[in-house]
Amino acid sequence: MVQWTVESLLQHLDDSNYSIEGQKSKLKSKSIKSVSSLYHGTSADVSFCQTDDVDRGILSITRSNAGMILCKKNMEGQVYPKQNKDQLLVFVHNPRLExxxxxxxxxxxxxxxxxxxxxxxVIAGSAKIGRDCYIGDHVVIGEDCIIGDNSKIESKVNLQNCIIGNDCIIQPNTTIGSDGFAFERDSDTLELEKFPHYGKVIIENDVEIYANCSIARGSLSDTIIGQGTKIDALCHVAHNVSIGKNTELTAGTIIGGSTTIGNNCWLGLNSTIKNKLKIGNKVIVGSGSSVINDIDDEDIVAGVPAKSIKRKITANKEKLFLMAGQEEDVICSDN
Known part of the structure; x- marks a missing residue:
């Protein structure tokens, strides 16, 4: 097992402009064994404080016994480590990310x-599974499915008509690749005729899909989930949907069929996106919103029906826009 020191962990920080408060002579000798919250940290733990409120942050940090605490840059010079605990404070731009x-x-x-x-x-003979994968209890993998290297398929997942990339995680009870919901009504008899589904679900690398999700196969084209996208529990993605890279669907999100969603978007809890819409890049959709119209790049919408509120947003700009990968300077502060 690797023995971590503060110095060895600092080598893995992405923020090269970090600074340190505390006994720097301890960097090589101080051992870090685990991670913890601020309030439960011990001298062998690393923790972090993410708040933008300086007073609240200072109070939380001074109460913590964690051996190494990642702090916001704006705390530098305002909070100091506990010397009797051999504590070290590391100031970075984004403590939670580091x-x-x-x-x-x-x-x-x-x-x-x-x-x-x-x-x-239960795995079909024609299915292909890559190296270093995990296939859990009672998983069903259908004919011609492909799973890339180092992917984890948890218990009771059902996979049909799909291609899954490398380094993906699919949590329990998720169903991927079943037929979508599409019917045509006969004008004379009023009976419903099911529309055929011949497409697949294409899931690119580094996608995570949480428990109890449903992703339908395409009808005449494919349903596509882009690289790095994360889908929370209890989401439904209908047939022919295309979702870009590094987009987040939080719990309860529903995406109607044939909708296109761009890169780096964030869709709030229980939001609903109507079918056949185009959602741009770096879009934020508020929790509980019902989207019935296309959304331009870098917009923020909320409500039922959802409307743009971008010009009304003035607080917590940086935190809000990091959700969708937007830069702070794109925000309009006009009321």
Missing amino acids: FTRIAKKINRNHSSPKVGISSSS
């Missing part, structure tokens, strides 16, 4: 990655 990267490094060496295929899984 903490996430450090946590991955530490935890990767604390536990062995899950690799292997459960004996209770």
Whole structure:
């Protein structure tokens, strides 16, 4: 097992302009074993403080016993480590992001990655599974499905008509690649005729899909989930939808069929996107919104029906726009 010191962890910071408060002579000798919240941290833990409120941040940091705390740059010169605890404060631009990267490094060496295929899984003979994958209990993988390297398919997932890239994670009870909901009504008999589905679901690399999601196969084209996109629990993506790279769908989001969503978007809790819409890049959709019209790049919408509120946003600009990868200077502060 790798033994981490503060110095070795600092090498993994993406922010090269970090600064340190505390006994710098301890950088090589101080051991870090795990990660923790501020309030439960011990001298062998690394933690972080993300708040933009200086007074609140100072109070939280001074109460913590964590051995290494990642702090916001604006706290520098206003808060100091506990000398009796050999505490070190590291000031960075985005403590939560740096903490996430450090946590991955530490935890990767604390536990062995899950690799292997459960004996209770059902896998079609024509399916292809890459190297170092994990296929959990009672997983069903249909004919001609392809799963890339180092992907994790958790228990009771059902995969049909799909291609999944490398380094993907699909959590339990998710269904991918079943037929979408599409019918044509006969004007004479009023009976419903099911529209045929011949497409696939294409999931690119580094996609994470949380529990109990449903993603329908395309009808005459494919349903596509772009690289790095993350889909929270209880989401539904209908047939022929195309979602770009690094987009976040939070829990309960519903995407209607044949809708296109761009890169770096953030869709709030229980938001609904009507079918056949075009959502631009770096768009934020507020929680509970019902989107019935196309949305331009870098807009913010909310409400039922959803309307642009971008010009009304003035508070917490940086945090808000990081959700969708937007830069702070794109915000209009006009009321």
